Amino acid sequence: MNFSGSLRKLIRSFGYAFKGIGYATATQLNFRVHLVATLVAVYLGYALHISVNEWQWVVLTITLVLVTELLNTAIETLVDLVSPEFNKKAGRVKDVAAGAVVITALFAVINALFIFLPKVLILLHYAS
Template identity: 40%
Template sequence: MRSGGSALSWRRWWRSAGFAWAGLVYSYRVQANFRIEVWAGVLALGLAVFLRAPLAPIGLACALVLSLELLNTALEALVDLASPGLHPLARVAKDAAAGAVLVASLGALLVGVTVLGPPLLALVR
């Protein structure tokens, strides 16, 4: 489907933003992991605000995990559409996408411990 109008059109931008929002809403409703990751991100950002720790690394780590989870959801849907039956390559595609989310989640955990750990320890002491 061709998009109508100028690339700088507000109407076109709002239409595109609507499609993106629909993808976010779908993923939140259907994917339990996405919901968990959203709330873990909210908790991490809230803790960063409370501890007066830098928000940028926490926000970027959260955005990376959530973005990869959305891509994982999209890839799973495409694989299911293209290969409704069991196929070894379909499994590889799904597992690799899930692995990308896992790697990003472990990286986000490392960022969280590094950025939030020292101020949290100082508060406890």
């Protein structure tokens, strides 16, 4: 395969990736909730002038939550495909994948508390 064919294949693969993100956004309420939380975190980071190190944690946390939610969506879709009727083990797979999202979301909340809460408390102290 020549360079131009490889480049077309690469561009096409990005198209598939964005199609997957679009699918998750259109069909998964939790993914949309995480996107809103992302906007809130970015706004707070900007408004509170967080440090570069804190931005690294915020970006890492956002990435982990969104990736975990996308993987959960992929697992749920695959499970529904291979086991359309109720199956106890299929349900367990979906529950475990959802558990991974919950753990990642708790990590996000803890990071948010460490990064944003002290700055908000300082603002509230000066406001009173």
